[in-house]
Amino acid sequence: MRKITLTFVIALMVYLFASVVAHGAESKGNIILSTTTSTQDSGLLDVLVPLFEKQTGYSVKTISVGTGQALVLAARGDADVVLVHAPSLEKKYVAEGKLLNRRLVMYNDFVIIGPKDDPAKIKSVKSALAALKSIEQTKARFVSRGDNSGTHNLEKALWQQAGIQPKGAWYIESGQGMGATLGIANEKNAYTLTDRGTYLALRQRVTLPILVQGDKVLLNIYSVMEVNPANGPKINVAGGKAFADFMVSPQTQTVIKSFGTEKFGQSLFVPIAGKREEEIGG
Amino acid sequence: MQLIWEGTVKAFELVFGGNAEVWQITGLSLKISGIATLVSLLLGIPLGIALAMTRFPGRALAVASINTGMGLPPVVVGLFASIFLWRSGALGFLELIYTPTAMIIAQVIIAFPIIAGLTMASFQSLNPNLGLQLLGIGASKPQLLWLLCKEARLPLLAAVMAGFGGVISEVGASMMVGGNVRGQTRVLTTATVLETGKGNFDIAIALSLILLALSFALNFVLTHIQQREQLRWPKLS
Numbered sequence: 001m002r003k004i005t006l007t008f009v010i011a012l013m014v015y016l017f018a019s020v021v022a023h024g025a026e027s028k029g030n031i032i033l034s035t036t037t038s039t040q041d042s043g044l045l046d047v048l049v050p051l052f053e054k055q056t057g058y059s060v061k062t063i064s065v066g067t068g069q070a071l072v073l074a075a076r077g078d079a080d081v082v083l084v085h086a087p088s089l090e091k092k093y094v095a096e097g098k099l100l101n102r103r104l105v106m107y108n109d110f111v112i113i114g115p116k117d118d119p120a121k122i123k124s125v126k127s128a129l130a131a132l133k134s135i136e137q138t139k140a141r142f143v144s145r146g147d148n149s150g151t152h153n154l155e156k157a158l159w160q161q162a163g164i165q166p167k168g169a170w171y172i173e174s175g176q177g178m179g180a181t182l183g184i185a186n187e188k189n190a191y192t193l194t195d196r197g198t199y200l201a202l203r204q205r206v207t208l209p210i211l212v213q214g215d216k217v218l219l220n221i222y223s224v225m226e227v228n229p230a231n232g233p234k235i236n237v238a239g240g241k242a243f244a245d246f247m248v249s250p251q252t253q254t255v256i257k258s259f260g261t262e263k264f265g266q267s268l269f270v271p272i273a274g275k276r277e278e279e280i281g282g
Numbered sequence: 283m284q285l286i287w288e289g290t291v292k293a294f295e296l297v298f299g300g301n302a303e304v305w306q307i308t309g310l311s312l313k314i315s316g317i318a319t320l321v322s323l324l325l326g327i328p329l330g331i332a333l334a335m336t337r338f339p340g341r342a343l344a345v346a347s348i349n350t351g352m353g354l355p356p357v358v359v360g361l362f363a364s365i366f367l368w369r370s371g372a373l374g375f376l377e378l379i380y381t382p383t384a385m386i387i388a389q390v391i392i393a394f395p396i397i398a399g400l401t402m403a404s405f406q407s408l409n410p411n412l413g414l415q416l417l418g419i420g421a422s423k424p425q426l427l428w429l430l431c432k433e434a435r436l437p438l439l440a441a442v443m444a445g446f447g448g449v450i451s452e453v454g455a456s457m458m459v460g461g462n463v464r465g466q467t468r469v470l471t472t473a474t475v476l477e478t479g480k481g482n483f484d485i486a487i488a489l490s491l492i493l494l495a496l497s498f499a500l501n502f503v504l505t506h507i508q509q510r511e512q513l514r515w516p517k518l519s
Binding site for chain 2: 030032040041043046049061062063076078177178179180182198202232234
């Protein structure tokens, strides 16, 4: 019995070490893509990344974090290419020379959801800013991401444009991803700002209805950017560019256009490669 | 409750329906945490024995550090390991960030103090005279160590279980240094976080159940070995 146990343990060790060695022999061309949770949570990257890997032979490591962190990673040279959705922040990094060649990829939109009985009476309101103002005035509960993500950045910009500094017990900062934040808003019967894709993905669990949509300020624009080789020593410049080119190629844009129709009955993203920001959403 | 039932059904579907990704994720979890535990044993047992059997200046400090290390929060380990392993970090040239190796390193930092601490405790619970006796009947130094290890094997097995249990179930460090990359560094715990974020609660529950079952199976085997060796207490009544 003891011999059997010993043999088993030794066999296990040999297997484990062998498998680590096998892991060490991965493909040479690794790319680190830093991106937002929404591209990952919606499932879009599960479709696009394998397609890219097959076309080019690169192996992609997708790191999905908040847009704020995704940009910092790239600016420090800890990623090769960025796919995020915070135009004003992105432009700052491009202006500083940390990120290069910003190209629009796709957009979807944000919506404001909230309690069915709508205590702030925003359902009839078309303007997102007016809606936020009346949420603040009635001190109706509002859940914010509070994590410097793309969604959080848009929300902050909207409050600023509305001339409000959100503060108080009604303003709840979750500090978590979109999925978790939707869950909190649902449990607390509160208003929140969400991208439509994540909202649709969680439709089964989140009973809060959409109250405000279609305002142009609620557009959610995704761009891809390459990382300046000067940011660090190990940046895979060619690989990063290959992925950025892939995202705006006509073939990929077609895939993006049809993504989600099967599962949600509507597509989650609108491809916009080659367009300018001003032309979008008219 | 409905949700837990759906998750249980889903777990059976995923495991027995031949879902390749779930098997791959489960295998990777076992591999990474298994290797991390083995490495931690190789480092932790000698250190624990040394701390238990020797006296040197600064020993109290070393013991207190190990005892603190037994409760290291995985996210703290993950944060510092990331800072070192990022390309911009001091060890960035190794290109280990977002690899299974990086996860093993982080998990060793978590498990090794647990194993060292429990080893130390189990050796300290041995009667010191036992060592003298064994030397007296002519045991060599290596023989002595081996015999003492055998004597302390029951608590040592507890150390293995605690170490493995600690790393297979942690998510903070694995998420940060591994990055939850599909097919490369996605393990049961990080996949559970992801699926919860996606709103796929049934899959998240299924993954949790697989993790629990694994943990239980392993502990069952180790407990069996441990308890088989336990001396029987006489009836006390």
